[in-house]
Structures are given as C-alpha cells and as structure tokens.
Amino acid sequence: MITVYGRPDSSAVARVMWTIGELELAHQRIDWGGSFGGNDERDYRDMCPSGKIPAIKLADGETLWESNAIIRYLCDAQGGNDFLPNDHLRRARIEAWMDWSPAFQAAVSSIRKAYKPGSANQSDIDIVLKQVEPSLLILERQLSGQDYVMGSAISAADFALGVWAHRLWRCPPEAKPTNTPATWAWIERLQARPAYQEHVMAKVSAGPQSIGGG
Ligand SMILES: N[C@@H](CCC(=O)N[C@@H](CS)C(=O)NCC(=O)O)C(=O)O
Structure with a gap:
C-alpha cells in the first residue's frame, strides 16, 4: 500500500x-498541503525537504518526494510496462519530455493568469497567447501524427504533461490557443482514460479563476 x-x-x-x-x-491518499497544512511538520520535512506536495510513503516506510521522481520510481518498481522502458535511449527521450514539462506548465499558467473571469480583456489574453506560443508549439509539433507524446503508447511523458494539459483544456474559448489541433486531439485521448478521469478531471477545484487549481 x-x-x-x-x-x-x-x-x-x-x-x-x-x-x-x-x-x-x-494506495491511500492523505489530504496534505494547502488549507490542510502539514507542510512544515518536522516529520513531513524529513520525507519531503522542500515542504511541497506530494510525498509518498511505501509499505516498508521508505519515502520519496518530487512528483516526476515519484512517477519514475512507480513505473520502474511496478515493472513490465512501457510507461518508462528499460531501453536506455527510449527512456532518456521520455525523461527529456518529463524534464521539459515545467516549461509547458509555465505557459499554461501564464494563460490562466491573463484570464480574469467576468472582465477578460481579449487583447491581454492575445498578448500572452503570443508569448507562450513557442512553448505550446514545441509540444504540438511532437504530438503531430502520433497519439501520445512518445508515439502510439502512453508513457511517463504523458503523465508529466497531461495534468497541465487538462488545465489548458479548461480555459475558456477566448483563452484557448487555436493553432494546436494535435494537442487538443491528444487531450481528448487522455480524457477517455478512466484513471485520468478519476485522478485529473474529477479533482480540479474551482480555484480563484474558476478554471482549476494549481
Ligand atoms: N516540483 C515539485 C513541485 C511541487 C509543488 O509546487 N507543489 C505545490 C502544489 S502543486 C505545493 O506544494 N504547494 C503548496 C501547498 O499546496 O501546500 C513537484 O513536482 O513535486
């Protein structure tokens, strides 16, 4: 567990x-961080030096922090799956997209910040969309002609990027980029997956901008 x-x-x-x-x-999940607090508890800091969420504890008491490191560990420990294969080059290519994922998160975050519910200023949104376009087009180019980030099968690269993709999808029409068709098709593919529905789509809070929490 x-x-x-x-x-x-x-x-x-x-x-x-x-x-x-x-x-x-x-698994079990314990509400932690945000309004639940606990980030600065001594025992939590021992598990997670940054005090951020998430951290995990394994059945034997071992712990791990940083979400992408946790994803890597879980895929490896489970074994026998293609999410993070042993082939060194393919694995490194998947990890490259995982390492790049903060750039995608930053781009989507900027769009969300530019959108003010009820008083959205289209020219402000357009300026931000233009600013983040290079990052969005990096992923768009990769997804063109294939179902998932690393080809025909889902991998840890999708796990690292797909949550912020959902936050992009939740943006109102006027704040959505229009030149990323492969990205939208990929998001629809993710949305058909039960685990994504349960752990990503159903778990976005209303948040201050009504388009999802951080
Ligand atoms: N690079 C870290 C980032 C962790 C992070 O920034 N978590 C945010 C939530 S997404 C956090 O801990 N915020 C403070 C809180 O929720 O208490 C990771 O991927 O695990």
Missing part, C-alpha cells in the same frame, strides 16, 4: 495519482 500525501486538486499530486491509477497500485 502506497500512501500519498497531498491535496487532490494539486497538479503535482494529480500526476502521481494518475500514474498510480494507470498502474492499478493499492
């Missing part, structure tokens, strides 16, 4: 929970 510490509407927690769902691992 894996214990995950983290509130469910956190993007970093959601990507770990989604991975757990895809791997069908026995």
